[in-house]
Structure formats: C-alpha cells, structure tokens
Amino acid sequence: MTIREFKMPDVGEGLTEAEILKWYVQPGDTVTDGQVVCEVETAKAAVELPIPFDGVVHALLFEEGTTVDVGQVIISVQTGDAGAEAPVQTAAAPVAEAAAPAAPAEEPVAEARQPVLVGYGVSTASTKRRPRKATAATAGQNGTAAPAAPAAPAAPVLPAVPAQPTGERPLAKPPVRKLAKDLGIDLASVVPTGDGGVVTREDVHAAAAAAIAPQAAPAAAVPVAAQAQAPVAEAAAADTSARETRIPVKGVRKVTAQAMVGSAFTAPHVTEFITLDVTRTMKLVQELKDDPDLAGLRINPLLLIAKAVLVAIRRNPDVNASWDEAAQEIVLKHYVNLGIAAATPRGLIVPNIKDAHAKTLGELSESLSSLVATARDGKTSPADMQNGTITITNVGVFGVDTGTPILNPGESAILAVGAIKLQPWVHKGKVKPRQVTTLALSFDHRLIDGELGSKFLADIAAVLEHPRRLITWS
Incomplete structure (x- = not known):
C-alpha cells in the first residue's frame, strides 16, 4: 500500500495561501480521481479542489477555517487495495510528524500530480512555509511528550476535521456557510426562508442580530455593504460585554x-x-x-x-x-x-x-x-x-x-x-x-x-x- 499526499495547489496570480472552507470527505471515505474533496477560499475566489487519484482518505491534515500555504500537504490518501491495511512504517509516519516541531514531510512517499485550477498555472518556485498553528495533536510539543499512537492502524492521529453531526444537513450555499461560520452561527439553528428550505444570507444575519439583540441595531437596518465591511461578526461569538472586538484581516x-x-x-x-x-x-x-x-x-x-x-x-x-x-x-x-x-x-x-x-x-x-x-x-x-x-x-x-x-x-x-x-x-x-x-x-x-x-x-x-x-x- 502507498500513502499519497495531496498538496494545496499553486493558486497563481500572486497568491500564496488559501483557507480551507469546507471538507466534503472524512477519514475512511473512498475517493475517486476528479472527486471534489474540499472547498478553499483564496483572497480572490472560492474554489472547489478535486483529488487527482483514487483511494481511501487516510487523514485530513488541517481543520476547516485554517489558512494553508501553497505546497503544504492538506490530505493523505491510501492508494492500491482499498481494503488492505497500510504498512506499519507508513501508519507510524504521522506519529513522528505529530511529535516533531518540523513542517509536514518535504518528500512524500509518492508525489501526486497537482491539479491546475481555472485561471491558474503551476509554479515550480518554492514557497516559504509558516509554522502550523497549534492543535490538540501538537500541543504536546511544548515540554510534554505527545501521547503514543494506538496500535490500530486505521485511525489517523494527525489533526482531523470533526465528523458532521448526525441528522439532516442544513441547505445553504458556500458563501452563506462561510458567513455563518464568521458570525459564530450554527446553521442548524437558523430558520430558513429561501426556496426549498435554503438558508439565505438574510436568515444568518437575522440569527446573528437576535443573538446580540441588546447591543445591535435591527438587522433590517444594515445595508448590504455594511454586512461585508463591518461584520456583526465575530462579535456574535465574542463576549458581548467586552469594550472591543478584534477581527482578523484576511481574504x-x-x-x-x-x-x-x-x-x-x-x-x-x-x-x-x-x-x-x-x-x-x-x-x-x-x-x-x-x-x-x-x-x-x-x-x-x-x-x-x-x-x-x-x-x-x-x-x-x-x-x-x-x-x-x-x-x-x-x-x-x-x-x-x-x-x-x-x-x-x-x-x-x-x-x-x-x-x-x-x-x-x-x-x-x-x-x-x-x-x-x-x-x-x-x-x-x-x-x-x-x-x-x-x-x-x-x-x-x-x-x-x-x-x-x-x-x-x-x-x-x-x-x-x-x-x-x-x-x-x-x-x-x-x-x-x-x-x-x-x-x-x-x-x-x-x-x-x-x-x-x-x-x-x-x-x-x-x-x-x-x-x-x-x-x-x-
């Protein structure tokens, strides 16, 4: 068996990073060549990324909402016989990576061809990498040894995106999901008003306004431009008693x-x-x-x-x-x-x-x-x-x-x-x-x-x- 790694593709046009908006697969899922596995947001557009080979998802290396540099591995896939177990040394490789402070391995076991997005070109220039943000899997690096990996080879130990909650998934377009995430609103709690039960942008803002009603003006008074330029934002998820709210400038x-x-x-x-x-x-x-x-x-x-x-x-x-x-x-x-x-x-x-x-x-x-x-x-x-x-x-x-x-x-x-x-x-x-x-x-x-x-x-x-x-x- 071989573990193949899929890297964040070169987005071109002077852009060197992208944020993972949504994973469409989870560890253990079977994927095929050309299947969309995630949606990422560059500074200019939201783009769906297809995987360029067949296999079974081994691990998702970054959580939703994480900004990833071009060239970093974002997902690993076990190729070959989908039902067979990966070799012991392959399964143990993520453990060494989780315990070491270095970035993901520079030389994957098998190099995957990288997809070229519409309007983009593949660059051979190297990209400067930034340290990955601390997660539960890397928290043991600061003076505490990381816990040993379980003997079972099927469970990945790298940071993985939590599985989708059980139950029917709310219907909403990707930009609306992103807005809800920025505002700290659970889409499952939003009352949809769109055709076919689709949650709209207005529904999300109404839910956000209701959450901070004592401090905020009625949602109907907020023009479209203000929604983009001054998000009620993370104010909805932050402590409303605070005198200030800081909003990361990105995208x-x-x-x-x-x-x-x-x-x-x-x-x-x-x-x-x-x-x-x-x-x-x-x-x-x-x-x-x-x-x-x-x-x-x-x-x-x-x-x-x-x-x-x-x-x-x-x-x-x-x-x-x-x-x-x-x-x-x-x-x-x-x-x-x-x-x-x-x-x-x-x-x-x-x-x-x-x-x-x-x-x-x-x-x-x-x-x-x-x-x-x-x-x-x-x-x-x-x-x-x-x-x-x-x-x-x-x-x-x-x-x-x-x-x-x-x-x-x-x-x-x-x-x-x-x-x-x-x-x-x-x-x-x-x-x-x-x-x-x-x-x-x-x-x-x-x-x-x-x-x-x-x-x-x-x-x-x-x-x-x-x-x-x-x-x-x-």
Missing part, C-alpha cells in the same frame, strides 16, 4: 486593503465631478424594459451608464491605458475590460467584462447580470478579476451622492455613480423636478491630464443627458 478584505494602499501611494489620483440631468436616460430605461426584443434581459440605469462609458472611451481612446513602471512606458489598450465593483459577503471585488467594447446592448446586459450573480454566489474566478482597464462603482444604490474612488491597481480610471434623485432643475428656462445624479471620475494623472479627463467625463455626462448619442456617437 478579500486583506488583499483589497493592500491593493488600495498600493494604488493610493503609487498612482497620482485626480478626481473630477459633474452633476447632470438623467431624466431622458431614465425614460429610455423604461422604454427598453417594455421592448419585446429585449424581453428577459435585465435593463437598468447601470447598463446605460456602462454603455455611455464605452462610447466616451471610443471618443477619447487615450484614457484606456496603463502605466508600465519597469519600461517607463504608457500602454494604450485597444480593448476595454470594463470592471464593475461588487459588494459581496466576502468583501468588495472588481470582476470585469472582457472585451466590453465589442458587445451589443443585449450582450452587455447579459454579461452584467452574469457578473453580478457569480460575484454574489462567491464563484468569481481570479481570471475574471484580472486585466481590467476601467471600472465603474455604483455607490448610488446605498443612497450616497458621490465619492472619491481609488483606482483599481493597474487601471487608468474609475467612475463613481451617485444616487439618482428627483431634484429641482432648470430645464428649458424653467425650474422643474428632474432626475439628477452626480458622477465622480478618479484617474491616474500620469496617464490622463486634466484636459483629457475633463473631456472624458463630459462625454459620459452628455450621453446620459441625451441618450440618443448612444447611436449618433457609436
């Missing part, structure tokens, strides 16, 4: 913070504003909704704003560029990968619509709907968040008038769209109630000077004030 929030700091102190930001009358655009939105040729498509103001941005880029192509620091060159892009900032349970992410400039209005609508749905389900792939050129962030959905957005790293500009409100406006010489909004454009002043930035923003506004220019300027 999407950690990468977002690093990226924003890098962007703010690398690219010289300039932000310009314009307030405009979008009454005609709002009327066009309604007309398009009633158009039978567009039946089934999601038509909203963001769709026409995205189209206006694409038209303005066509008229001002130099705004669609990036700065190559190493070569000291400006790289003009002849394609538009349009980023759409999305608030998700995992935090703020910015997937982009590839080659948005070549899409019809209907195709753009389908891409926007798919992008938003995938982001909310936590299934956005790293490839979908790479190589963006210009981004739109819609802060108006939260009732905010505007802001000064920070550039997505590597991009030339970002447009913040404020709330569309009915306001008094001078129209044809008379003050009338009109639909008004404010746009804010932040741009990299190395790439875009004040004149170009002003023309670009003015063209976006002109299209939204007179949407027939979507045809005449295209």
Whole structure:
C-alpha cells in the first residue's frame, strides 16, 4: 500500500495561501480521481479542489477555517487495495510528524500530480512555509511528550476535521456557510426562508442580530455593504460585554486593503465631478424594459451608464491605458475590460467584462447580470478579476451622492455613480423636478491630464443627458 499526499495547489496570480472552507470527505471515505474533496477560499475566489487519484482518505491534515500555504500537504490518501491495511512504517509516519516541531514531510512517499485550477498555472518556485498553528495533536510539543499512537492502524492521529453531526444537513450555499461560520452561527439553528428550505444570507444575519439583540441595531437596518465591511461578526461569538472586538484581516478584505494602499501611494489620483440631468436616460430605461426584443434581459440605469462609458472611451481612446513602471512606458489598450465593483459577503471585488467594447446592448446586459450573480454566489474566478482597464462603482444604490474612488491597481480610471434623485432643475428656462445624479471620475494623472479627463467625463455626462448619442456617437 502507498500513502499519497495531496498538496494545496499553486493558486497563481500572486497568491500564496488559501483557507480551507469546507471538507466534503472524512477519514475512511473512498475517493475517486476528479472527486471534489474540499472547498478553499483564496483572497480572490472560492474554489472547489478535486483529488487527482483514487483511494481511501487516510487523514485530513488541517481543520476547516485554517489558512494553508501553497505546497503544504492538506490530505493523505491510501492508494492500491482499498481494503488492505497500510504498512506499519507508513501508519507510524504521522506519529513522528505529530511529535516533531518540523513542517509536514518535504518528500512524500509518492508525489501526486497537482491539479491546475481555472485561471491558474503551476509554479515550480518554492514557497516559504509558516509554522502550523497549534492543535490538540501538537500541543504536546511544548515540554510534554505527545501521547503514543494506538496500535490500530486505521485511525489517523494527525489533526482531523470533526465528523458532521448526525441528522439532516442544513441547505445553504458556500458563501452563506462561510458567513455563518464568521458570525459564530450554527446553521442548524437558523430558520430558513429561501426556496426549498435554503438558508439565505438574510436568515444568518437575522440569527446573528437576535443573538446580540441588546447591543445591535435591527438587522433590517444594515445595508448590504455594511454586512461585508463591518461584520456583526465575530462579535456574535465574542463576549458581548467586552469594550472591543478584534477581527482578523484576511481574504478579500486583506488583499483589497493592500491593493488600495498600493494604488493610493503609487498612482497620482485626480478626481473630477459633474452633476447632470438623467431624466431622458431614465425614460429610455423604461422604454427598453417594455421592448419585446429585449424581453428577459435585465435593463437598468447601470447598463446605460456602462454603455455611455464605452462610447466616451471610443471618443477619447487615450484614457484606456496603463502605466508600465519597469519600461517607463504608457500602454494604450485597444480593448476595454470594463470592471464593475461588487459588494459581496466576502468583501468588495472588481470582476470585469472582457472585451466590453465589442458587445451589443443585449450582450452587455447579459454579461452584467452574469457578473453580478457569480460575484454574489462567491464563484468569481481570479481570471475574471484580472486585466481590467476601467471600472465603474455604483455607490448610488446605498443612497450616497458621490465619492472619491481609488483606482483599481493597474487601471487608468474609475467612475463613481451617485444616487439618482428627483431634484429641482432648470430645464428649458424653467425650474422643474428632474432626475439628477452626480458622477465622480478618479484617474491616474500620469496617464490622463486634466484636459483629457475633463473631456472624458463630459462625454459620459452628455450621453446620459441625451441618450440618443448612444447611436449618433457609436
């Protein structure tokens, strides 16, 4: 018999670690080549990992919620005759590892081929390993000898994930399970309101709010963005009498913070504003909704704003560029990968619509709907968040008038769209109630000077004030 080890695969895109969200197998389970054994969360996406060989699960080396470096063994599998026992020396190997302070063995008995995730590549570069967090199996390292392993060869002694509780498993999507775990909420205790008895994100927040009712505001008052940015969080599981609660910064929030700091102190930001009358655009939105040729498509103001941005880029192509620091060159892009900032349970992410400039209005609508749905389900792939050129962030959905957005790293500009409100406006010489909004454009002043930035923003506004220019300027 052979014990084969499956390592955390190289997630690429500059990421070197991932958190184990959920194990789908337990020691003793039979697995087959290609079977999904766990779900992991990188800083950019949640990904399911398939095992690349057949066998019987020998041990799970990390518990759910543990962050694991790329290249570390996460599961061992006994291959060969599934019913036979492993050799004595093989079964004893985990005991030596548990008693020694070193990291997992550098040379497994049999090296497994590593799966390549969508959008990732396999790297041969070595990864610096961090010491594993103390667990019950390693607690004896500090001055106390670890207990001897039992004689029975079938029971692994490495840290293993507890078996699932008996009874019916609550129905919930992976992001909802992750949210419940972060909030310290037992899904089995949550009353589901989704179709088919599925626990929703709102159900979890309601349960969390009920758990900390004396200290928290009603859950209905918490906007979606606040759920991602200020989790009632571990406050639900922590001592509510404490004056402070500390929340580990990891995953999407950690990468977002690093990226924003890098962007703010690398690219010289300039932000310009314009307030405009979008009454005609709002009327066009309604007309398009009633158009039978567009039946089934999601038509909203963001769709026409995205189209206006694409038209303005066509008229001002130099705004669609990036700065190559190493070569000291400006790289003009002849394609538009349009980023759409999305608030998700995992935090703020910015997937982009590839080659948005070549899409019809209907195709753009389908891409926007798919992008938003995938982001909310936590299934956005790293490839979908790479190589963006210009981004739109819609802060108006939260009732905010505007802001000064920070550039997505590597991009030339970002447009913040404020709330569309009915306001008094001078129209044809008379003050009338009109639909008004404010746009804010932040741009990299190395790439875009004040004149170009002003023309670009003015063209976006002109299209939204007179949407027939979507045809005449295209």
